[in-house]
Amino acid sequence: MRIRAALALAAVAALAGCSGDVTPLPFTPDRPQAEATTPAPGGGKAAPACNPRASLRPAGSLPKPGNMPAGSYMATIQERGRLILGTSQDTLLFSSRNPFSGKIEGFDVDMGRQIAEAIFGDPDKIQIKVIGYDKRVSSAADGSVDIVADTMTANCERWADVNFSSIYYEAGQKVLVSKNSTAESIDDLGGKKVCSAAGSTSFENIGKVKTKPIAVARPAFGDCLVAFQRNEVDGISTDDTILAGMAAQDPYAKVIGKRFTEEPYAIAMNKTHPEFARFVNAVLERNRADGTWKKTYDKWLGDFGAAPPPPKAQYR
Missing domain, CATH: 3.40.190.10 (Periplasmic binding protein-like II)
Structure with missing residues (x-):
């Protein structure tokens, strides 16, 4: 630690x-x-259908x-x-x-x-x-x-x-966890704290996971990485490209699972x-x-x- x-x-x-x-x-x-704030995810306004x-x-x-x-x-x-x-x-x-x-x-x-x-x-x-x-x-x-x-x-x-x-x-959303974690996807993090940037679609998507991870917001993904390195959260979830950059900065982290969104x-x-x-x-x-x-x-x-x-x- x-x-x-x-x-x-x-x-x-x-x-x-x-x-x-x-x-x-x-x-x-x-x-x-x-x-840091922890607003309830998935509470955005309804959007009209479009492409x-x-x-x-x-x-x-x-x-x-x-x-x-x-x-x-x-x-x-x-x-x-x-x-x-x-x-x-x-x-x-x-x-x-x-x-x-x-x-x-x-x-x-x-x-x-x-x-x-x-x-x-x-x-x-x-x-x-x-x-x-x-x-x-x-x-x-x-x-x-x-x-x-x-x-x-x-x-x-x-x-x-x-x-x-x-x-x-x-891009597509995945999750980053500690290398010693047994989780294989975000579905395995039910009840665990998962960080994402406030105002991002990634944060809202955490709230849609059926196993109910606890969504934790930080102002930016760099702040999520700091929280993860301090063991304040169990994982970070956002686009796979962003997570790859984080994993490159932290030898104790790994990216797991398949994409569960399209971004x-x-x-x-x-x-x-x-x-x-x-x-x-x-x-x-x-x-x-x-x-x-x-x-x-x-x-x-x-x-x-x-x-x-x-x-x-x-x-x-």
Whole structure:
């Protein structure tokens, strides 16, 4: 236990020590240091039926970088001089702070950088704003960020508040436990404390497991890992990709079971700018076709095996 606690405290100290960013544009650490809560899962509002994977069809070919259509939201971003990306800083491989460079990087960050490159011709014209998992929808909806790319599942409830891009990654929920655990799936954790990030679909899904694990919320998955390393919870449940990053950080942890959900990741945007959603979808469409998606996968997730085909776009 002492070793696990030391690992956790070292991780927290490293994160706390990174107060700035060395990227050319500003970094804004807005995630609140909220105390842990344990709200009742599965209490979200009812959502209208929809196909959450179906987005807005691209409107023709992409404009040239630096020449965005007048009156479009892309022109507003171009005039501002930077794209504002909302994401996390502690989701290893998708959006986490590099302890050596201080930069936030990963698969999701590269999704944002590719959109910035399509607007400006320069992927570095991006401002990273760290947001809590429970602020992903509201940050896109209120326009405080241009896009949210943060291992975010597109679902019908969220579609009521934001526009989503086409799906750029397919994940599924599993569970992480101690290596000495005899559990083989989340069904074996009935009555045990299982952590997930507040405001995530993963947290809600824990409450739907028939054996009734006790859902414990933390502000972000990095906080769940600390709680696990301190033996405050028995497991962590979220998308398999996120858990793989956690297991890589903790030699005493393992990921178990088959996927028990489907988690299609998409980029969230404000609903008042449908032309921007169509533009983002055109960028994603181009990247599927020219090999950019595969190169991004190989860069961040190649250690888990050969890249699968990118998710096929579906449109309304």
